[in-house]
Amino acid sequence: MTNLNDCRIIDLRKISDPTRGNLTVVEQQEHINFEIKRAYWIYDVPSGESRGGHAHKTLYQLLVPMSGSFKVMLDNGRERKEVLLNHPWQGLLLVPGIWRTLEDFSSGAVCMCLASEHYDEEEYIRDYDEFKAIYGK
Numbered sequence: 001m002t003n004l005n006d007c008r009i010i011d012l013r014k015i016s017d018p019t020r021g022n023l024t025v026v027e028q029q030e031h032i033n034f035e036i037k038r039a040y041w042i043y044d045v046p047s048g049e050s051r052g053g054h055a056h057k058t059l060y061q062l063l064v065p066m067s068g069s070f071k072v073m074l075d076n077g078r079e080r081k082e083v084l085l086n087h088p089w090q091g092l093l094l095v096p097g098i099w100r101t102l103e104d105f106s107s108g109a110v111c112m113c114l115a116s117e118h119y120d121e122e123e124y125i126r127d128y129d130e131f132k133a134i135y136g137k
Contacts, residue, residue, distance in 0.1 A: 002076045002097035002135055007083070010062070014089035024089045026062065026114065032093065034060045034116035041066065041112045045105040055099045055125040055135070060116040063102075064091040068109030075099040077136030085111070097135050099128065 010032070013025040028035060042051050052072075063072060069086035076098055083092055091114075094100060102111060117123060125131045 002095065004074050004076050004079060004081045004098070006093075006095045007074050007081075007098055008093055009083070010091050010093050012064070012089050012091055022089075026064070026091065031091070032060070032062050032114070036114045036116070037118050038115040039112065040115075041110055042102070043110045045070075045102075045109065047105075047107075049105075051102040051111075052100045053126070055131050056094075056096050057123055057125065058096050058117070059123055060096065061094040062091040062114040063094065064088065064112045064114070066110040066112050068106035070105045070109050070111060071103050073101040073103060075101075077132050077134075099125075099131050099135075 012031055013027075015023045015025070017023075026032065045051060063085060065085040066088055069084065072083045072085060072092055072094075074081045074083065074094075085092055105111075125134070
C-alpha cells in the first residue's frame with residue numbers, strides 16, 4: 001500500500017554567498033537513498049499544459065524546481081495531495097506506486113528530475129484505470 005506521505009519535500013544543502021550567488025548540492029546517501037542513474041529536465045512548458053500523468057512501478061525520483069514554480073499532483077489511488085515546488089534548494093522525493101502530474105508551470109520554470117533507473121518504458125503505468133486496479137485497493 002503506497003502512502004502519499006512517503007513523497008516528501010527534502011531540504012538540500014544551500015550555500016549562500018551574497019556577493020557571488022547561491023549554490024545548492026544534492027548527494028546520494030546524504031539527501032537521497034538511491035543511486036542516480038538518469039537526470040533530465042523539463043522546460044518551456046506552454047501555459048495551461050501539464051507533464052507526467054503516469055506512475056512508476058519501481059523507480060524513485062527527486063524533482064527540483066531549478067527556476068520558477070510548478071505544482072505536483074500526487075495520487076495513490078485512494079487519496080490525492082498537491083505540492084507546490086518553488087524553491088531551488090528543495091526537492092520532492094517521489095516513490096514508486098504514485099501517480100504524478102506536474103501542472104501550473106510559471107513562465108521560465110525548469111524542473112530537474114533525478115531518477116533511480118535508466119529509461120525503461122515497461123517501468124511506466126500510463127493508464128489511470130490500470131493504476132487504480134493495482135494501487136487503489
